[in-house]
Amino acid sequence: MSSLYTATVPSNIAFIKYWGKRADAQQWPANDSLSMTLNQLATKTTVRLHQADDHMLRLGDRIYNRSDKNLGKTFVHLDRLALRFGYSQKLQITSSNSFPMGAGIASSASGLAALTLASLMAWTDSRNWDDLERHGFDRSMLADLARLGSGSACRSLFGGFVQWEAGLDPDAQRYASLFSDEHWALRDTVVLFSSEQKSVGSTEAHELAWSSPLFIPRLSGLPERMNLVKDALAARDMQALGLWLEVEALEMHAVIMTARQPVYYLNEAARQFLADLREARQKGEIHAYFTIDAGPNIHVIHEASEHERLKLWLQRRLAADHLLHDSVGAGPHLDFQSE
Ligand code: PMV
Numbered sequence: 001m002s003s004l005y006t007a008t009v010p011s012n013i014a015f016i017k018y019w020g021k022r023a024d025a026q027q028w029p030a031n032d033s034l035s036m037t038l039n040q041l042a043t044k045t046t047v048r049l050h051q052a053d054d055h056m057l058r059l060g061d062r063i064y065n066r067s068d069k070n071l072g073k074t075f076v077h078l079d080r081l082a083l084r085f086g087y088s089q090k091l092q093i094t095s096s097n098s099f100p101m102g103a104g105i106a107s108s109a110s111g112l113a114a115l116t117l118a119s120l121m122a123w124t125d126s127r128n129w130d131d132l133e134r135h136g137f138d139r140s141m142l143a144d145l146a147r148l149g150s151g152s153a154c155r156s157l158f159g160g161f162v163q164w165e166a167g168l169d170p171d172a173q174r175y176a177s178l179f180s181d182e183h184w185a186l187r188d189t190v191v192l193f194s195s196e197q198k199s200v201g202s203t204e205a206h207e208l209a210w211s212s213p214l215f216i217p218r219l220s221g222l223p224e225r226m227n228l229v230k231d232a233l234a235a236r237d238m239q240a241l242g243l244w245l246e247v248e249a250l251e252m253h254a255v256i257m258t259a260r261q262p263v264y265y266l267n268e269a270a271r272q273f274l275a276d277l278r279e280a281r282q283k284g285e286i287h288a289y290f291t292i293d294a295g296p297n298i299h300v301i302h303e304a305s306e307h308e309r310l311k312l313w314l315q316r317r318l319a320a321d322h323l324l325h326d327s328v329g330a331g332p333h334l335d336f337q338s339e
Pocket of ligand 1: 018
């Protein structure tokens with residue numbers, strides 16, 4: 001009889017971006033960030049113990065091993081966890097995403113968080129959160145570990161609207177869900193302009209942030225912006241939140257485009273879309289705002305009451321398979337099964 005340990009972890013979309021880090025080894029970010037945990041866009045990872053010399057990873061209909069460059073991060077993360085806690089048991093891992101990888105929806109966030117949870121469940125024979133905690137893995141410890149795989153993964157460990165504080169030293173990083181998913185039923189409609197893998201991954205791009213002349217001024221303005229965004233969330237003020245979302249996304253892209261090796265994540269169609277969205281908003285046709293991660297896809301943030309009107313507006317411009325509809329969610333979910 002074998003046991004199957006499953007973690008389903010949603011992606012998250014940052015309202016205040018984590019961009020640039022102070023120390024690489026412990027994933028110490030240059031600034032505090034804040035995100036909305038999503039609901040449907042998620043990674044589901046199932047792990048069982050594997051009697052073999054190495055881990056095996058199945059993603060979609062393909063099997064990967066550690067020499068595969070694209071998924072190197074996965075094996076590095078497993079080795080890191082095994083070494084730190086002394087686990088020698090190899091794992092068989094099956095993982096699937098409900099969205100395309102590496103295209104600006106944080107697949108590394110949900111992916112590395114799901115891998116952290118499911119592999120630790122298997123290594124410790126934990127069937128739920130309480131079991132994990134009894135083995136020393138409370139939510140904050142799990143976020144610390146997920147962060148080492150991919151920075152933004154730590155925020156996906158929590159539901160609702162989540163802050164990741166950088167703290168005064170790498171060990172003083174903290175995570176908190178500031179408002180639950182029930183506080184404000186915000187929606188995220190993702191407009192896919194490309195589902196290809198990114199040309200420059202975020203690890204490399206984080207390093208380049210310091211070379212942009214816009215980066216230090218950005219950091220000095222962020223504490224105030226963070227407070228304004230929190231106020232807007234507390235007051236459920238879409239306009240106040242939305243205006244900061246757009247400033248924040250464009251500023252991060254400005255930093256990226258002015259770094260020593262500039263990267264242009266947005267293609268022409270995406271840029272045109274941003275202009276159209278703002279124009280329609282000004283005309284009062286829709287009430288929605290954009291944010292963008294390090295990729296070409298646009299996240300359109302809006303209230304639930306706006307969804308139908310926005311959907312019609314989007315469907316007039318884009319094919320349905322270019323749109324993903326999601327909302328704020330409650331965070332990860334764990335499952336155990338024996339077969
Ligand atoms: O977690 P990483 O290293 O893939 O960095 C993600 C950075 C952004 O998604 C662009 C912003 C964020 O805070 O999620």
